[in-house]
Amino acid sequence: HEHVLVYFLTVAQPCLQLLANNSRRTFRKGAPHTGIPWQAGLRRGSALEADGDSMLVREEGFYFVYSQVYYMDSTFAMGHVVIRRKRNVVGDEPQYVILFRCIQNMNPVHPYNTCYTGGELLFLEAGDHVELLIPRSTANVSLFGDTTFLGAVKLA
Template sequence: MLYSALLSLAAFMFCLSVFLVHRASVLENDLRKLQGDIILQFNQPRSEGVNGKMAKMSERREDIKPSTLPNSLSSLKVSSRRVKRQQGSCRAPTSFLQLTANTNKQPDIKGNITVIPWTVSAQQGNAISQKENRIVVQEDGYYLVFGQVLFKSPSTVMGHIIQSLSSTRTERTPTELLCCLQEMPDKTPANTCYTAGVVQLLQDDELELVIPYRPHSLISMDADSTFFGVIQLN
Protein backbone atom coordinates (compact mmCIF):
# COMPACT_ATOMS: atom_id res chain seq x y z
CA MET A 1 0.00 0.00 0.00
CA LEU A 2 2.75 2.42 0.90
CA TYR A 3 4.57 1.65 -2.28
CA SER A 4 1.48 2.27 -4.38
CA ALA A 5 0.86 5.57 -2.59
CA LEU A 6 4.43 6.76 -3.25
CA LEU A 7 4.17 5.73 -6.88
CA SER A 8 0.92 7.63 -7.32
CA LEU A 9 2.44 10.69 -5.61
CA ALA A 10 5.49 10.56 -7.91
CA ALA A 11 3.26 10.30 -10.98
CA PHE A 12 1.19 13.25 -9.76
CA MET A 13 4.28 15.39 -9.14
CA PHE A 14 5.63 14.53 -12.57
CA CYS A 15 2.38 15.53 -14.24
CA LEU A 16 2.26 18.71 -12.20
CA SER A 17 5.81 19.63 -13.20
CA VAL A 18 5.03 19.02 -16.88
CA PHE A 19 1.93 21.19 -16.60
CA LEU A 20 3.85 23.99 -14.88
CA VAL A 21 6.58 23.88 -17.51
CA HIS A 22 3.96 24.12 -20.28
CA ARG A 23 2.21 27.06 -18.59
CA ALA A 24 5.52 28.82 -18.10
CA SER A 25 6.29 28.40 -21.79
CA VAL A 26 2.85 29.74 -22.75
CA LEU A 27 3.24 32.72 -20.41
CA GLU A 28 6.69 33.48 -21.85
CA ASN A 29 5.31 33.47 -25.39
CA ASP A 30 2.43 35.73 -24.35
CA LEU A 31 4.88 38.10 -22.69
CA ARG A 32 7.02 38.32 -25.78
CA LYS A 33 3.97 38.96 -27.93
CA LEU A 34 2.81 41.69 -25.56
CA GLN A 35 6.24 43.36 -25.67
CA GLY A 36 6.16 43.27 -29.46
CA ASP A 37 2.71 44.87 -29.52
CA ILE A 38 3.86 47.61 -27.14
CA ILE A 39 6.92 48.39 -29.27
CA LEU A 40 4.74 48.45 -32.40
CA GLN A 41 2.29 50.85 -30.75
CA PHE A 42 5.12 53.23 -29.85
CA ASN A 43 6.47 53.16 -33.42
CA GLN A 44 3.08 53.74 -35.08
CA PRO A 45 0.76 56.79 -34.86
CA ARG A 46 -1.89 56.64 -32.18
CA SER A 47 -5.30 55.56 -33.48
CA GLU A 48 -8.74 56.25 -32.08
CA GLY A 49 -12.23 55.12 -33.05
CA VAL A 50 -13.76 51.82 -33.88
CA ASN A 51 -11.75 51.13 -37.01
CA GLY A 52 -8.12 51.56 -35.98
CA LYS A 53 -6.75 51.08 -39.47
CA MET A 54 -8.94 53.84 -40.93
CA ALA A 55 -7.90 56.18 -38.10
CA LYS A 56 -4.23 55.48 -38.75
CA MET A 57 -4.71 56.11 -42.46
CA SER A 58 -6.50 59.42 -41.83
CA GLU A 59 -3.77 60.55 -39.44
CA ARG A 60 -1.14 59.67 -41.99
CA ARG A 61 -2.99 61.71 -44.64
CA GLU A 62 -3.16 64.69 -42.28
CA ASP A 63 0.53 64.31 -41.51
CA ILE A 64 1.41 64.11 -45.20
CA LYS A 65 -0.53 67.20 -46.33
CA PRO A 66 1.32 69.92 -44.41
CA SER A 67 4.74 68.32 -44.77
CA THR A 68 4.86 67.25 -48.39
CA LEU A 69 3.02 70.13 -50.09
CA PRO A 70 5.59 72.80 -49.16
CA ASN A 71 8.35 70.48 -50.29
CA SER A 72 6.54 69.97 -53.59
CA LEU A 73 6.10 73.72 -54.06
CA SER A 74 9.74 74.36 -53.25
CA SER A 75 10.81 71.67 -55.69
CA LEU A 76 8.62 73.30 -58.35
CA LYS A 77 10.23 76.68 -57.65
CA VAL A 78 13.70 75.14 -57.91
CA SER A 79 12.81 73.41 -61.17
CA SER A 80 11.36 76.65 -62.60
CA ARG A 81 14.57 78.48 -61.70
CA ARG A 82 16.57 75.77 -63.42
CA VAL A 83 14.40 76.09 -66.52
CA LYS A 84 14.94 79.87 -66.54
CA ARG A 85 18.69 79.41 -66.20
CA GLN A 86 18.66 76.89 -69.01
CA GLN A 87 16.62 79.25 -71.17
CA GLY A 88 19.03 82.08 -70.36
CA SER A 89 22.00 79.88 -71.23
CA CYS A 90 20.38 79.10 -74.59
CA ARG A 91 20.21 82.77 -75.59
CA ALA A 92 22.38 83.93 -78.45
CA PRO A 93 25.70 85.38 -77.28
CA THR A 94 26.10 89.16 -77.19
CA SER A 95 27.34 90.57 -80.47
CA PHE A 96 30.34 92.89 -80.55
CA LEU A 97 32.88 94.15 -83.06
CA GLN A 98 36.15 95.95 -82.45
CA LEU A 99 38.36 97.44 -85.17
CA THR A 100 42.00 98.44 -84.83
CA ALA A 101 44.09 100.58 -87.14
CA ASN A 102 45.49 98.78 -90.16
CA THR A 103 49.26 99.24 -89.98
CA ASN A 104 49.66 98.30 -93.64
CA LYS A 105 47.78 101.40 -94.83
CA GLN A 106 47.92 105.14 -94.24
CA PRO A 107 45.02 107.37 -93.12
CA ASP A 108 42.90 108.50 -96.03
CA ILE A 109 42.06 112.20 -96.46
CA LYS A 110 38.58 112.70 -97.96
CA GLY A 111 37.67 116.35 -98.37
CA ASN A 112 37.69 117.97 -94.95
CA ILE A 113 37.97 114.73 -92.93
CA THR A 114 40.56 112.02 -92.33
CA VAL A 115 39.47 108.37 -92.28
CA ILE A 116 41.53 105.71 -90.50
CA PRO A 117 41.85 102.34 -92.30
CA TRP A 118 40.52 99.63 -90.00
CA THR A 119 40.91 95.89 -89.59
CA VAL A 120 38.86 93.50 -87.42
CA SER A 121 40.55 92.57 -84.13
CA ALA A 122 37.61 90.94 -82.28
CA GLN A 123 34.13 89.92 -83.37
CA GLN A 124 31.23 87.80 -82.06
CA GLY A 125 27.62 87.34 -83.17
CA ASN A 126 25.75 88.37 -86.28
CA ALA A 127 24.22 91.68 -85.18
CA ILE A 128 27.27 93.75 -86.22
CA SER A 129 29.45 93.56 -89.30
CA GLN A 130 32.15 95.53 -91.11
CA LYS A 131 31.86 97.23 -94.49
CA GLU A 132 35.05 98.87 -95.71
CA ASN A 133 35.93 101.34 -92.90
CA ARG A 134 32.43 101.40 -91.42
CA ILE A 135 30.49 99.32 -88.91
CA VAL A 136 27.09 98.11 -90.12
CA VAL A 137 24.24 97.31 -87.70
CA GLN A 138 22.17 94.23 -88.61
CA GLU A 139 19.55 94.39 -85.81
CA ASP A 140 17.53 97.18 -84.17
CA GLY A 141 18.44 97.89 -80.56
CA TYR A 142 20.68 99.74 -78.13
CA TYR A 143 24.43 99.63 -78.58
CA LEU A 144 27.52 100.82 -76.74
CA VAL A 145 29.69 102.72 -79.22
CA PHE A 146 33.29 103.58 -78.35
CA GLY A 147 36.42 104.90 -80.04
CA GLN A 148 39.94 106.04 -79.21
CA VAL A 149 42.69 107.70 -81.23
CA LEU A 150 46.24 108.46 -80.12
CA PHE A 151 47.38 111.74 -81.62
CA LYS A 152 51.00 112.79 -81.93
CA SER A 153 50.44 116.13 -83.64
CA PRO A 154 51.70 119.43 -82.23
CA SER A 155 48.45 121.33 -82.42
CA THR A 156 46.12 123.21 -80.14
CA VAL A 157 43.22 120.75 -80.21
CA MET A 158 42.85 117.33 -81.80
CA GLY A 159 39.89 114.99 -81.77
CA HIS A 160 37.52 112.73 -83.65
CA ILE A 161 33.80 112.25 -84.33
CA ILE A 162 31.74 109.05 -84.43
CA GLN A 163 28.84 109.56 -86.83
CA SER A 164 26.07 107.42 -88.31
CA LEU A 165 24.44 107.18 -91.69
CA SER A 166 20.81 106.31 -91.03
CA SER A 167 19.06 103.75 -93.20
CA THR A 168 15.65 105.42 -92.72
CA ARG A 169 16.53 108.68 -94.44
CA THR A 170 16.37 109.11 -98.18
CA GLU A 171 19.60 111.10 -98.14
CA ARG A 172 22.28 109.30 -96.17
CA THR A 173 23.63 112.42 -94.51
CA PRO A 174 25.84 111.68 -91.50
CA THR A 175 24.53 112.33 -87.98
CA GLU A 176 27.01 113.06 -85.20
CA LEU A 177 26.68 110.60 -82.31
CA LEU A 178 29.79 111.14 -80.19
CA CYS A 179 32.52 113.74 -80.19
CA CYS A 180 35.94 113.80 -78.52
CA LEU A 181 38.33 116.78 -78.23
CA GLN A 182 41.76 116.76 -76.61
CA GLU A 183 44.23 119.57 -76.10
CA MET A 184 47.71 118.63 -77.21
CA PRO A 185 50.82 119.53 -75.21
CA ASP A 186 53.43 121.73 -76.82
CA LYS A 187 56.35 119.54 -75.83
CA THR A 188 56.47 115.85 -76.78
CA PRO A 189 52.93 115.88 -78.17
CA ALA A 190 51.14 112.59 -77.48
CA ASN A 191 47.64 112.36 -76.13
CA THR A 192 44.74 109.94 -76.48
CA CYS A 193 41.18 111.01 -77.13
CA TYR A 194 38.55 108.48 -75.97
CA THR A 195 34.76 108.64 -76.10
CA ALA A 196 31.90 106.17 -75.55
CA GLY A 197 28.13 106.23 -75.23
CA VAL A 198 24.89 104.25 -75.54
CA VAL A 199 22.86 104.94 -78.67
CA GLN A 200 19.77 103.46 -80.32
CA LEU A 201 20.48 102.13 -83.80
CA LEU A 202 18.37 100.61 -86.55
CA GLN A 203 19.06 97.83 -89.00
CA ASP A 204 21.43 98.85 -91.82
CA ASP A 205 22.68 101.92 -89.97
CA GLU A 206 26.37 102.54 -90.68
CA LEU A 207 28.87 104.00 -88.21
CA GLU A 208 32.23 105.56 -88.96
CA LEU A 209 34.96 107.33 -87.01
CA VAL A 210 36.36 110.41 -88.75
CA ILE A 211 38.91 113.06 -87.83
CA PRO A 212 38.28 116.69 -88.78
CA TYR A 213 40.80 117.69 -91.38
CA ARG A 214 44.26 118.48 -90.05
CA PRO A 215 46.91 118.84 -92.77
CA HIS A 216 49.78 117.69 -90.58
CA SER A 217 48.02 115.35 -88.17
CA LEU A 218 50.03 112.39 -86.91
CA ILE A 219 48.06 109.35 -85.73
CA SER A 220 49.37 106.28 -83.90
CA MET A 221 48.36 103.11 -85.75
CA ASP A 222 49.13 100.79 -82.82
CA ALA A 223 46.29 98.36 -81.92
CA ASP A 224 46.37 99.30 -78.22
CA SER A 225 46.22 103.03 -78.97
CA THR A 226 43.74 103.51 -81.81
CA PHE A 227 40.54 101.46 -82.01
CA PHE A 228 36.82 101.69 -82.79
CA GLY A 229 33.99 99.33 -81.80
CA VAL A 230 30.35 98.57 -80.98
CA ILE A 231 28.75 96.23 -78.40
CA GLN A 232 25.12 95.09 -78.57
CA LEU A 233 23.28 95.67 -75.29
CA ASN A 234 19.97 93.81 -75.89
Protein backbone atom coordinates in the same frame (compact mmCIF):
# COMPACT_ATOMS: atom_id res chain seq x y z
CA HIS B 1 37.84 100.41 -70.46
CA GLU B 2 38.79 96.83 -71.22
CA HIS B 3 36.98 95.64 -68.08
CA VAL B 4 33.69 96.94 -69.50
CA LEU B 5 34.15 94.99 -72.73
CA VAL B 6 35.20 91.84 -70.86
CA TYR B 7 32.03 92.04 -68.73
CA PHE B 8 29.82 92.28 -71.81
CA LEU B 9 31.62 89.41 -73.52
CA THR B 10 31.10 87.06 -70.60
CA VAL B 11 27.37 87.25 -71.25
CA ALA B 12 27.92 86.59 -74.99
CA GLN B 13 26.63 89.88 -76.35
CA PRO B 14 27.14 90.45 -80.10
CA CYS B 15 30.04 92.84 -80.66
CA LEU B 16 32.62 94.13 -83.12
CA GLN B 17 35.89 95.89 -82.43
CA LEU B 18 37.78 97.55 -85.28
CA LEU B 19 41.50 98.07 -84.74
CA ALA B 20 43.68 100.59 -86.54
CA ASN B 21 45.58 98.91 -89.36
CA ASN B 22 49.24 99.97 -89.39
CA SER B 23 49.88 98.31 -92.75
CA ARG B 24 47.75 101.04 -94.37
CA ARG B 25 47.72 104.84 -94.12
CA THR B 26 45.17 107.39 -93.01
CA PHE B 27 43.13 108.80 -95.87
CA ARG B 28 41.17 111.94 -96.72
CA LYS B 29 37.41 111.64 -96.67
CA GLY B 30 35.31 114.51 -97.85
CA ALA B 31 36.88 117.94 -97.81
CA PRO B 32 38.24 118.43 -94.31
CA HIS B 33 38.29 114.92 -92.80
CA THR B 34 40.88 112.22 -92.17
CA GLY B 35 39.79 108.59 -92.01
CA ILE B 36 41.41 105.75 -90.08
CA PRO B 37 42.22 102.49 -91.91
CA TRP B 38 40.58 99.70 -89.91
CA GLN B 39 40.89 95.96 -89.68
CA ALA B 40 38.43 93.68 -87.90
CA GLY B 41 39.50 92.66 -84.43
CA LEU B 42 37.14 90.86 -82.09
CA ARG B 43 33.77 89.91 -83.57
CA ARG B 44 30.98 87.95 -81.94
CA GLY B 45 27.61 87.22 -83.55
CA SER B 46 26.19 88.70 -86.73
CA ALA B 47 24.70 91.99 -85.46
CA LEU B 48 27.70 94.03 -86.69
CA GLU B 49 30.27 93.64 -89.43
CA ALA B 50 33.20 95.54 -90.85
CA ASP B 51 32.30 97.31 -94.10
CA GLY B 52 35.28 99.06 -95.60
CA ASP B 53 36.45 101.52 -92.97
CA SER B 54 33.18 101.63 -91.04
CA MET B 55 30.87 99.33 -89.07
CA LEU B 56 27.68 98.07 -90.67
CA VAL B 57 24.73 97.41 -88.34
CA ARG B 58 22.94 94.18 -89.36
CA GLU B 59 20.48 94.01 -86.45
CA GLU B 60 18.60 96.96 -84.97
CA GLY B 61 18.85 97.49 -81.25
CA PHE B 62 20.55 99.35 -78.44
CA TYR B 63 24.33 99.53 -78.64
CA PHE B 64 27.19 100.70 -76.47
CA VAL B 65 29.59 102.41 -78.92
CA TYR B 66 33.14 103.40 -77.96
CA SER B 67 36.25 104.77 -79.64
CA GLN B 68 39.78 105.88 -78.94
CA VAL B 69 42.43 107.60 -81.06
CA TYR B 70 46.03 108.11 -79.99
CA TYR B 71 47.19 111.45 -81.39
CA MET B 72 50.82 112.28 -82.09
CA ASP B 73 50.20 115.66 -83.68
CA SER B 74 51.51 119.05 -82.56
CA THR B 75 48.41 120.89 -83.81
CA PHE B 76 47.08 122.79 -80.75
CA ALA B 77 43.98 120.59 -80.45
CA MET B 78 43.07 117.24 -81.96
CA GLY B 79 39.93 115.18 -81.83
CA HIS B 80 37.44 113.04 -83.68
CA VAL B 81 33.76 112.46 -84.25
CA VAL B 82 31.85 109.19 -84.31
CA ILE B 83 29.11 109.41 -86.91
CA ARG B 84 25.97 107.42 -87.62
CA ARG B 85 25.15 107.28 -91.32
CA LYS B 86 21.46 106.41 -91.37
CA ARG B 87 20.13 103.96 -93.92
CA ASN B 88 16.61 105.33 -93.56
CA VAL B 89 16.05 109.08 -93.62
CA VAL B 90 12.56 110.45 -92.95
CA GLY B 91 11.52 113.90 -94.14
CA ASP B 92 14.17 116.55 -93.65
CA GLU B 93 16.20 114.75 -90.95
CA PRO B 94 19.93 114.53 -91.69
CA GLN B 95 21.50 111.31 -92.98
CA TYR B 96 24.66 111.89 -90.94
CA VAL B 97 24.33 112.24 -87.17
CA ILE B 98 27.26 112.94 -84.85
CA LEU B 99 27.04 110.46 -81.97
CA PHE B 100 30.18 111.55 -80.09
CA ARG B 101 32.77 114.31 -80.21
CA CYS B 102 36.15 114.09 -78.57
CA ILE B 103 38.79 116.83 -78.31
CA GLN B 104 42.17 117.04 -76.59
CA ASN B 105 44.67 119.85 -76.20
CA MET B 106 48.06 118.87 -77.57
CA ASN B 107 51.43 119.77 -76.05
CA PRO B 108 53.62 121.25 -78.81
CA VAL B 109 56.82 119.74 -77.32
CA HIS B 110 55.46 116.29 -76.40
CA PRO B 111 52.43 115.88 -78.70
CA TYR B 112 51.03 112.58 -77.41
CA ASN B 113 47.47 112.23 -76.15
CA THR B 114 44.53 109.84 -76.40
CA CYS B 115 40.90 110.80 -76.81
CA TYR B 116 38.22 108.28 -75.72
CA THR B 117 34.44 108.33 -76.23
CA GLY B 118 31.81 105.94 -74.95
CA GLY B 119 29.16 105.43 -72.35
CA GLU B 120 25.89 106.35 -74.02
CA LEU B 121 23.37 103.76 -75.18
CA LEU B 122 22.36 104.35 -78.78
CA PHE B 123 19.55 102.91 -80.86
CA LEU B 124 20.85 101.87 -84.27
CA GLU B 125 18.83 100.49 -87.17
CA ALA B 126 19.74 97.69 -89.56
CA GLY B 127 21.65 99.17 -92.49
CA ASP B 128 23.14 102.05 -90.51
CA HIS B 129 26.89 102.61 -90.62
CA VAL B 130 29.05 103.86 -87.76
CA GLU B 131 32.33 105.55 -88.64
CA LEU B 132 35.05 107.62 -87.02
CA LEU B 133 36.47 110.72 -88.70
CA ILE B 134 39.03 113.31 -87.65
CA PRO B 135 37.83 116.79 -88.68
CA ARG B 136 41.21 117.83 -90.12
CA SER B 137 42.61 117.32 -93.61
CA THR B 138 45.73 115.67 -92.13
CA ALA B 139 46.36 114.03 -88.77
CA ASN B 140 49.31 112.23 -87.24
CA VAL B 141 47.88 109.31 -85.27
CA SER B 142 48.99 105.90 -84.04
CA LEU B 143 47.75 103.10 -86.27
CA PHE B 144 48.37 100.35 -83.73
CA GLY B 145 45.23 98.48 -82.66
CA ASP B 146 45.95 98.73 -78.94
CA THR B 147 45.94 102.55 -79.12
CA THR B 148 43.37 103.43 -81.80
CA PHE B 149 40.08 101.52 -82.06
CA LEU B 150 36.33 101.72 -82.65
CA GLY B 151 33.84 99.23 -81.28
CA ALA B 152 30.25 98.46 -80.41
CA VAL B 153 28.41 95.95 -78.22
CA LYS B 154 24.73 95.14 -78.78
CA LEU B 155 22.90 95.25 -75.47
CA ALA B 156 19.28 94.63 -76.47
